[in-house]
Amino acid sequence: xxxxxxxxxxxxRNLAHWVRQPWAPIFGLMFSIMLLLVFGFLFGGxxxxxxxxxxxxxxxxxxxxxSMMFGVESTATAMTNDARKGITDRFRSLPIGSSxxxxxxxxxxxxxxxxxxxxxxxxxxxxxxxxxxxxxSAALAVLLLLFFRFAMLxxxxxxxxxxxxxxxAMAVQVLVWPIGFLSTAIVSVETMxxxxxxxxxWNPLSATATAARELFGNPTGITEGPLADSAVxxxxxxxxxxxxxxxxxxxxxxxxxxxx
Amino acid sequence: xxxxxxxLRKKYGDVRALDGFDLAVPPxxxxxxxxxxxxxxxxxxxxxxTLIDVDGGVAKVAGFDVxxxxxxxxxxxxxxxxxxxxxxxxxxxxxxxMFGRLYGLGKSDARTRADHLLAMFGLAEAAERAVSxxxxxxxxxxxxxxxxxxxxxxxxxxxxxxxLDPRGRNEVWGAVREVADSGTxxxxxxxxLDEADxxxxxxxxxxxxxxVADDTPDAxxxxxxxxxxxxxxxxxxxxxxxxxxxxxxxPAVADAVARSLTFEIGAEVxxxxxxxxxxxxxxxxxxxxxxxxxxxxxxxxTLTDNSREAVx
Numbered sequence: 001x002x003x004x005x006x007x008x009x010x011x012x013r014n015l016a017h018w019v020r021q022p023w024a025p026i027f028g029l030m031f032s033i034m035l036l037l038v039f040g041f042l043f044g045g046x047x048x049x050x051x052x053x054x055x056x057x058x059x060x061x062x063x064x065x066x067s068m069m070f071g072v073e074s075t076a077t078a079m080t081n082d083a084r085k086g087i088t089d090r091f092r093s094l095p096i097g098s099s100x101x102x103x104x105x106x107x108x109x110x111x112x113x114x115x116x117x118x119x120x121x122x123x124x125x126x127x128x129x130x131x132x133x134x135x136x137s138a139a140l141a142v143l144l145l146l147f148f149r150f151a152m153l154x155x156x157x158x159x160x161x162x163x164x165x166x167x168x169a170m171a172v173q174v175l176v177w178p179i180g181f182l183s184t185a186i187v188s189v190e191t192m193x194x195x196x197x198x199x200x201x202w203n204p205l206s207a208t209a210t211a212a213r214e215l216f217g218n219p220t221g222i223t224e225g226p227l228a229d230s231a232v233x234x235x236x237x238x239x240x241x242x243x244x245x246x247x248x249x250x251x252x253x254x255x256x257x258x259x260x
Numbered sequence: 261x262x263x264x265x266x267x268l269r270k271k272y273g274d275v276r277a278l279d280g281f282d283l284a285v286p287p288x289x290x291x292x293x294x295x296x297x298x299x300x301x302x303x304x305x306x307x308x309x310t311l312i313d314v315d316g317g318v319a320k321v322a323g324f325d326v327x328x329x330x331x332x333x334x335x336x337x338x339x340x341x342x343x344x345x346x347x348x349x350x351x352x353x354x355x356x357x358m359f360g361r362l363y364g365l366g367k368s369d370a371r372t373r374a375d376h377l378l379a380m381f382g383l384a385e386a387a388e389r390a391v392s393x394x395x396x397x398x399x400x401x402x403x404x405x406x407x408x409x410x411x412x413x414x415x416x417x418x419x420x421x422x423x424l425d426p427r428g429r430n431e432v433w434g435a436v437r438e439v440a441d442s443g444t445x446x447x448x449x450x451x452x453l454d455e456a457d458x459x460x461x462x463x464x465x466x467x468x469x470x471x472v473a474d475d476t477p478d479a480x481x482x483x484x485x486x487x488x489x490x491x492x493x494x495x496x497x498x499x500x501x502x503x504x505x506x507x508x509x510x511p512a513v514a515d516a517v518a519r520s521l522t523f524e525i526g527a528e529v530x531x532x533x534x535x536x537x538x539x540x541x542x543x544x545x546x547x548x549x550x551x552x553x554x555x556x557x558x559x560x561x562t563l564t565d566n567s568r569e570a571v572x
Contacts, residue, residue, distance in 0.1 A: 002364075009361045017349045020390060086345035090406075093309050093339035094362050095331060260272060260303070260312040 003097025010091075010104020014078070015111060028074065029116055032067045033123050036060070039186055040127065050190040053219025060124040061141070061212035062185035067116055068149040069180050069205050072156040075109050077169045079160020088257075098254055102157050106150070113149045117142055132217030141215035144235045148208040151239035154246035161253035185209045188221030201227050204238035211235035261320075262287040262445040263308065263414055268317035270303055270469075277303040278314065279469035285447065285462070287413070290440045292460030292477075293449040296564055300469040301449040302342065305416045308447070309339045322413035335363075338407025338415045338444075342422065344399040346391050352402050353378060353387040359406040377405040381435050397428025401435045408439055415439055417448045421455060433459060453557050467564040481553045489532055490522045491539065494547035507538035 018025050036059070044055045082088045082101075091101050121142075131138050159168050182196070183189070183203040192200060200206060210231035213220040222228045263285035270278040277300045285291040293301050306312045308319055310330040318325065324332040346355045353374050360370030378384045381401040391399060400420055407415055417436065421429045436459055440446050450456050456463050457477050465473040465480070473480060493499060499521060501514040510531055512521040525531040532551065539546050 006362055009358060013347065013350070013358050016354060017347075020349045020351075085348075086341040086343035087347065089306075089311055089341050090339060090345035091362070092311055093334060093337065094359075095334040095364065096362055100362075258311065258313045260270065260277075260306070 003099045003103060006096035006100035007103025007107060010100060011107030014104060014108030025112060029119055032120055036063045047187060049219050049221045050188045051219060051221060051223045056129055057218040058221050060129040061216055061218055062209045064117055064120055064145050065148065065205055065209035065212060066180050066185045067120060068113060068145050069152055070176055071109060071113050071149050072152040073173050073176055075105060075153050075156025076159040076172045079157055080166060080169045102250060105157055106153050109153055110146060110149065113146060117145060133215060137215040141212040144208055144211050147239045151242035154243050154250055158246045158250040158253055161250060184221060201225060204242060207231055207234035207238050261285060262322055263447060265319040266317055268307055268319055269315045270307060271315055276469045281470055283464060285445055287445050288443045289461045290446040290448055290459050292456035292463040293447060293466060294456045294463050295466030299466040301466055302418055305418050305449055309337055309416050310334055336413040338412040340403050340407050340417045340420055342418050344403040346402050346406055348392040349390060351388045351390055352383050355391060355402060356406060360409050363409050373409055377408065381405045395428060396424045397431040400432045404435045411442060412444055414445045417446060419449055453560055465563045472563050480559045487525045488522060488552045489525050489535060490520050490550045491535060491546045492520045492548040494545040497544060500542050504538045504542060508534045
């Protein structure tokens with residue numbers, strides 16, 4: 001109870017940051033919108049979707065998933081900054097549960113990502129993307145995207161707690177690009193060389209992107225394999241696995257702060 | 261005792277950051293922890309504030325064991341680390357309300373307490389501004405206010421004035437005295453000797469992870485002796501250095517230009533009376549008499565031989 005309450009107070013703290021300094025999240029959003037426009041219009045004409053379908057309809061759910069993955073970087077950066085400025089230590093000296101610091105991060109980042117999803121969806125609708133399924137499936141797609149973000153959160157929290165200094169956050173910033181592109185988020189894995197496509201298909205990002213496409217009623221660009229058969233289950237399973245790995249690792253990293 | 265440590269040990273690799281650290285501080289005093297960089301001051305504070313586990317020894321804060329009763333300890337302490345650990349993006353008031361609620365206060369109680377503390381530490385006018393616009397001294401005072409929300413039994417201050425200008429330093433000193441006046445024990449680490457001399461009722465000098473001396477600032481100065489009396493003689497009469505030295509029993513060093521005689525009296529305060537009597541008998545009129553104690557710098561250098569570069 002104490003931890004939940006403190007987690008909520010720290011969530012409010014992080015949300016208050018956006019009110020005081022709205023430019024950081026606004027630039028984050030503009031960046032996502034820019035990527036959407038670059039791939040949708042600049043590169044889009046040259047890309048065909050295996051199995052047929054409009055590229056913009058294919059792209060948008062992929063961009064949503066990709067932006068959830070990029071969130072790992074803002075989580076790690078925020079954690080590192082708090083540690084560097086002694087704020088984490090301050091929180092650790094308070095009579096609050098040890099999970100509060102992480103809960104505050106989770107609450108604030110999920111709220112931020114929900115807003116980001118809504119803005120990107122609205123932007124997509126403006127440039128001609130359409131949801132062709134029912135509202136229930138569309139809502140499930142949004143939930144799965146947020147669930148993926150939830151798993152990314154724990155990776156970010158782990159990196160922010162376990163590695164001191166700004167180097168770790170920088171490494172995450174650089175690594176999200178190849179890992180993000182090595183997936184079916186922007187181009188279908190079926191257009192890649194066989195071995196590369198196989199790796200990309202196993203990227204958790206691919207599962208969430210494909211599941212979102214199915215649930216929004218958009219072309220998936222996938223005609224065979226596990227992704228074609230059970231993308232939604234994979235989009236549930238991958239985040240469960242990632243969370244099961246990185247949540248305990250984060251808890252351990254937090255406890256290990258006491259080793260000095 | 262409000263703060264007790266016995267034989268604390270902590271190793272980082274091969275470095276013994278704490279090597280048998282002892283401390284005993286009664287309630288309501290400012291206790292200085294003085295030492296060069298790397299002496300283990302911060303490690304000691306972090307161990308007492310439950311931030312790190314020690315490898316050995318026992319420590320109690322407000323009667324609770326820091327290892328087995330960390331939660332009780334945390335309800336009774338405030339920690340002010342080396343960086344001003346307040347949220348820079350939020351305003352001063354927002355910070356204090358947030359910390360108040362984290363300490364378990366309800367929303368309206370937290371607001372009342374925040375306003376009280378803002379007034380107490382002279383921050384009421386800057387309450388709504390983002391902390392990033394504060395001066396160093398203001399930031400530190402906000403930091404101290406945040407640690408003072410529940411009027412803790414013990415407040416830890418780790419080098420609170422490092423990097424502040426003299427004005428900011430004075431502001432922080434005022435805040436620390438304010439805290440101690442309300443009955444809170446303050447453990448203050450510092451490298452600045454005048455800071456310890458000004459604020460602390462007692463000082464523990466640390467070196468190589470342990471306390472090498474623990475006493476009042478005056479007693480520490482007496483302990484290494486070195487008291488010195490300089491008298492300036494009025495008029496034009498010869499100084500009669502030899503006769504006076506013989507009468508006092510301590511050789512005087514004469515300065516003909518300044519017309520002064522200097523006696524190294526050590527800890528022997530009674531020598532002052534003999535000096536005055538000897539001058540009187542010789543018909544010399546003292547114009548000025550200065551008793552100079554050794555500074556804490558000298559004490560510090562004597563006790564921590566390896567640390568000259570750390571002394572400013």
